[in-house]
Amino acid sequence: xxxxxxxxxxxxxxxxxxxxxxxxxxxxxxxxxxxxxxxxxxxxxxxxxxxxxxxxxxxxxxxxxxxxxxxxxxxxxxxxxxxxxxxxxxxxxxxxxxxxxxxxxxxxxxxxxxxxxxxxxxxxxxxxxxxxxxxxxxxxxxxxxxxxxxxxxxxxxxxxxxxxxxxxxxxxxxxxxxxxxxxxxxxxxxxxxxxxxxxxxxxxxxxxxxxxxxxxxxxxxxxxxxxxxxxxxxxxxxxxxxxxxxxxxxxxxxxxxxxxxxxxxxxxxxxxxxxxxxxxxxxxxxxxxxxxxxxxxxxxxxxxxx
Numbered sequence: 630x631x632x633x634x635x636x637x638x639x640x641x642x643x644x645x646x647x648x649x650x651x652x653x654x655x656x657x658x659x660x661x662x663x664x665x666x667x668x669x670x671x672x673x674x675x676x677x678x679x680x681x682x683x684x685x686x687x688x689x690x691x692x693x694x695x696x697x698x699x700x701x702x703x704x705x706x707x708x709x710x711x712x713x714x715x716x717x718x719x720x721x722x723x724x725x726x727x728x729x730x731x732x733x734x735x736x737x738x739x740x741x742x743x744x745x746x747x748x749x750x751x752x753x754x755x756x757x758x759x760x761x762x763x764x765x766x767x768x769x770x771x772x773x774x775x776x777x778x779x780x781x782x783x784x785x786x787x788x789x790x791x792x793x794x795x796x797x798x799x800x801x802x803x804x805x806x807x808x809x810x811x812x813x814x815x816x817x818x819x820x821x822x823x824x825x826x827x828x829x830x831x832x833x834x835x836x837x838x839x840x841x842x843x844x845x846x847x848x849x850x851x852x853x854x855x856x857x858x859x860x861x862x863x864x865x866x867x868x869x870x871x872x873x874x875x876x877x878x879x880x881x882x883x884x885x886x887x888x889x890x891x892x893x894x895x896x897x898x899x900x901x902x903x904x905x906x907x908x909x910x911x912x913x914x915x916x917x918x919x920x921x922x923x924x925x926x927x928x929x930x931x932x933x934x935x
Contacts, residue, residue: 631691635699635743640685642739643703646710647681648674654713655680657780657811658705661772662698664688700745700753701769707736707751712813770838771869774808774816774831775928778873779908781807782932789935792875800875800934801828801843827862829871837864841871846884852891856927860897860917863925871928881933885909888929899924 647655655677662684669682684702689695714732715725723731737747746756781804785791792800801818808816808831820830822840829841842859846852859870876884892913893901900914911929916922 633690634693634696635690639739639743640690642736643706644671644674644678644681644685646706646736647677649677649713650706650709651675651677652680653780654709655706657773657776658709659684659702660776660779661769662702664695664698664702704751704753705769705773707733707747707753709811711751712810767833767836767838767869770831770833771926774812774839775871775910775930777807777811778804778871778930779910782873782909782930786933792932792934795934797843797845797875800932801873804829804841804843804873822867823862823864825858825862827859829873837867839869839871840867841873843873843875845875845877846888849887849891852888853895856892856895856897856915859927860915860925863917865917865919865921865923867925868923869926871930874929874931875934876931877934881931885911885931888931892927892929 650658664684665687666680666683667687669679670686671682672679685699688699690699710732711729714729717728719728733747740747740753741756744756745753747753785800785803791803805816805818808829812831812833815833816829816831816839818828818830819826822830822837827840828843829839830837831839831841840859840862842855842862844852844855847854855872859872863870874885874888878884889911892898892911892915895915897915897918898913899916905911909931913927913929914924915927916924
């Protein structure tokens with residue numbers, strides 16, 4: 630019988646953490662992981678635990694490829710958990726850093742039993758491995774940021790008063806708050822990058838992992854200008870971008886279809902999106918206008934606003 634690469638006690642440790650995160654913080658951690666939820670075998674505990682089990686109970690823990698993806702999810706969970714712990718109240722007078730160090734020590738012990746180490750950047754790797762300690766690969770951070778934007782979009786649409794009569798910048802600031810909360814204030818607005826100031830810039834260390842340009846739907850003829858504007862803010866080292874599209878219309882589905890069509894027919898488009906009606910996110914690969922071009926993954930995320 631194949632041996633689990635992540636033991637039951639370690640998975641139980643992460644399941645306990647999921648209870649502290651709750652569904653709203655836990656769901657973005659799994660976005661982009663490629664796992665499909667199923668009926669949880671362990672239904673004890675609150676909603677966060679049930680959501681965790683709906684994924685974890687259907688992972689083959691002896692499969693190195695699946696485990697590698699699961700560890701990426703665990704890394705994102707630890708990042709979210711750190712924020713929860715550091716923002717929690719401590720009657721013992723501990724600093725947020727002391728509180729987190731104490732919690733992390735117990736988690737590290739569980740992973741050490743399985744032959745893993747957790748770095749200061751909260752990366753989980755095999756003991757003895759020596760790799761650059763980026764907190765996550767850029768594509769993983771990008772996927773997490775898109776998840777934050779989608780969940781912010783869903784909440785905005787449930788609360789029409791948040792965007793009623795608001796302009797583009799005011800709505801952008803709502804997204805800035807969401808990304809800032811998820812990434813410890815490392816997302817900024819009106820930030821110099823490339824040849825101008827981009828609406829949203831998520832920078833981790835010295836790397837840009839997301840550049841965003843927000844737009845209220847201007848019509849099919851003017852929407853291509855958003856692509857040109859976005860590329861003005863990108864450098865050849867920027868590979869991931871997002872176009873949050875704010876839509877005020879009785880039939881937003883028609884506008885979403887038009888926007889996706891405009892992007893797929895844009896002369897810079899090298900890969901058109903496969904419609905994802907469940908998450909309402911559409912990914913494209915666009916090529917820069919440079920004489921030495923590079924490709925950029927651009928996500929279109931529509932927001933229906935009041």
